[in-house]
Amino acid sequence: MESRMFRRRTALRAVALTSVAVAAVALTGCSGAGDSGPTKITFSYLWGGEEAKALEKVIADFNASQKEIKVVGVSSPDMQKQLTSMSSSNGSFDISDNFGNAVGSWASKGILAPLDDYLKTEKVDMGAFAPASLDQMKYEGKTYALPIAVHTQQLMYNKDLLDKAGVQPPTTMDELAAAIKKLTVTDASGAITQIGLGNPSTSTLFTTLGYAFGGTWDGKDGKTPTPADPKNVEALDWYTKTLTDAYGADKISSFTSGLGQYMSAQDPFYTGKEAMVIDGEWQAVNIPKVAPNLNWGVVDIPAVSSDLAGSTQVSTSTLFIPNNSKHKAEAAKFLAYMVGDKPMTDFTLALGNLPSKTSLLSDSAYDAIPHFDAWLNALKSPNAKSLSSQPYSAQYSTDLGTAFDDVVRGVATPEKAMQSVADKAKSC
Amino acid sequence: MTPTAKRGARRQTLLGLAFASPFIVGAAVFIVWPVLASAGYSFTDFNLFQAPKWVGLDNYAHMLQDSTFWKALWNTLFLTVTGVPLTIIISIVGAHFLNLPVRGQPLYRALVYLPTIVPVVVGGYLWRWLLNTQYGFVDYFLGLLHLPQPEWLEQPDWGKPAILLMCLWTIGGTMIIYLAAIKDVPGELYEAAELDGAGWWGRFRYITWPTISPVTLFQIIVTVIAYLQIFAQPYLLTQTRLNETSGGPGQSMISYAMYLYQNAFVFLKMGYASAMAWVLFLLTLIITLLLLWSSKKWVHYGSERD
């Protein structure tokens, strides 16, 4: 009868589901219990898409070059997941990447494995790296990460638009301000149709400008947040005077919200909506791919005074080994391979990033990339600065981001905004 | 009680406990213990990787001066205060529409309910696309109707309305509950009212509304609780690259739960996040109790037939 049938049905369903459960546990539970064969290590990386493909090629080369270690690459773009994975004793990766300014924060919490001993064993020559790329790798004297790729910022400009307006590529901040004025076009209603200086990332732009004006974001010792440094405020004031106040924050905001997607075919710099922009070297590889007809050039970021010439912001993509990895030695071997000349060249060429080793900076492999030398040379400049990698860095950059946003929206003056970040940093 | 009765009662208690044991054990492990532990963590400085450090009331004190905390709280309360009435009103109105005698009623009900079973991730990105100033449909239609076309996800003023739009899209469940509720109102009451000369508004106000008020109370409580905890919708609408968390333009879209998550899993300030969680808990409790207390004034029970 119904109840018996129902009982049988529920029983069958229970059996079916239980077997699914058992199968699921079996599949997810065991993962390669120590068999004889190469040691498997997992390389979880934040890159995806094309960049991931390039990385997989390098990984494949490594696997083919020796038999003891097999690296499995996994694209996992979520930084929060990196953290949660490293917090338990069964982490999900043995080596991963991140940006240089996270190193200090993570190292101070014991999340990263110190690398000095492994570097000695693997004979990695720290002197081969460009000094500017090493700033963020150490914490309290120990090395916790290695730079696999470096990024600098330079001023890019649209040749056609500058020629049309009769403007020369600027070399001083005053020239830049004048150029921006000439290159920002508004229509009858005051709405902006073309802007002199674009803003792909407010945080990057403002911190770079801060350095260009001789300011510092982490104090003289590199260990204290100094958002309210007068030169920083001066840099932001320069921006608000030239753009926000001159054209209206709301107009700029309207203009920005209607722009196409960054780095796509509708990118505002590629489509002539932005005449100039301060951005990183990956553009040199992207523009020929996405906007081959763009007529563009690159100059050094203008200097406020001659001793600040060649000022730029350096950021790094780093490789690190989490402390909860069970195969640190093998991961270190792979790490050493990745910073070897050929893998680094292959990788950085594919991604359009700068290599971190001094010898490679003048390598002819990069000659084919248009204007790449402008960014390469920036790395050698004594005024190449990077944000510190300290325990407060994560919170600090979020707070700075919020404050910068307020400045761009005209909600707060640079002085007030930076002071509020300073206050927050104190109470942290 | 006679001894036999006492034994009977005890046996019943044992049976009751036995059958309820999964919940009792589960509640102890998954609810009671974590709630207490969370209270404990709220008095510490804890970054997940190193042992917690006792800091007393520091976290709570810090909350008072943390401008982002207040922003997130304000955003969440704003969403709650606007979202809940909108949900109730639109659901009741929609339920009446769905109750209209048209053919294929079940189909319309199903279609209205559909958005609620779509994974929130899908909804999040879908609405991000729809609200795009340049390529999205929402501004396009607003333009056709000669209405202003806001820059939804770019302007601080429009961030929260964007979240509301996305949330209101999924009120199909509430609408269907109200549909069942209004179907349950005895027809005789309406007839009597009509004889007395009541128009459609009078009928609604004096018959429908009081009769469905228990449902309304339940829905208000459930919806208030949902809005106070809102996380996925603003999180997805403001997501920048996966390496950064964002609060939307001018922090206008960061919800309480988002800021909590940020503190816990990005800044690794688990103690502070726990303190925030407790404040949310107390807030929810107080608001729920207030709602229940106020319900005496406007909720009518017992007018439904069994």
Add this chain to the structure above:
Amino acid sequence: MVLNATEERQSETAPTRPAGERSSRLRRRRPGRTAGRYVLVWVLTLLFVFPFLAMLSTAFKLPADIFSAPPSLWPKEWTLANFAAVFEEIPFWQYLWNTIVIAALSVLGMLIASPLVAYSLSKIGWRGQRPLLVIVMATMMLPPQVTMIPLFLMWNGLEATNTIIPLVAPAFFGTPFLIFMLRQFLMSVPNELLQAARIDGASEFRIYWSIVLPQARPALITAVIFQFVWAWTDFLNPLIYLNDSSKYTLAIGLYSFFGEHNVEWGPLMAASVLFTIPALALFVVFQRYFVGGISAGALK
């Protein structure tokens, strides 16, 4: 009582005495009024359905078409390239499988635990019934954020993060909302059957298993569907607990898809379509139980 349940279901599909409608005297309708009604219902439905249409249309468009302003619903040229890109870039079948496993186990857990507790709250007369009911309802109001961190630490300590255990285990201890819904339903099951069995000397569990559960079939099916959908669409828990991208569910799979410098809207919408289809199919088949369940469960 059992009759009532059937009656209720009937009343949904064929409104014999639709309350809230004008009385029979005024049933003579002018055609304009009928058309007006359809328009109202269509507008309402269209507002809710339109986003899906936009999703579908974008999924089949070419990139240039996607970025055309003003936007149009009908693709200039239909293409399956976006769908192909989805399968290339994310392991859709893996994610689907992961999601199904988690949902199935959740349902199993719920079926084992929730009816038991509901039975305790409705059919066993004992002193703790009232207080327990209040507790169950109270837990429904607890913000998940309060328990989130300690639970995460607990699972971390048990080395269960990055597995499906944190996602599935709670269901085996009862899901408060469904316990409540099942309890409401069981209240309407006539006690005479149980009394008779008790007098005959049957054990309480036997009564539960052989008499009450079969009666509760419609409510159980609804509970299964609800649990399935919740597990299927859960975002926060997989976000916190699943680290390996091979373990991702559909919800998180889509989330990762969004990362990067560039968002590819075509493939993103195509992926969205694919992720919606299973839930949609389930809904179409079991629609009656969805709708019936919410109505029955939420009317106190």
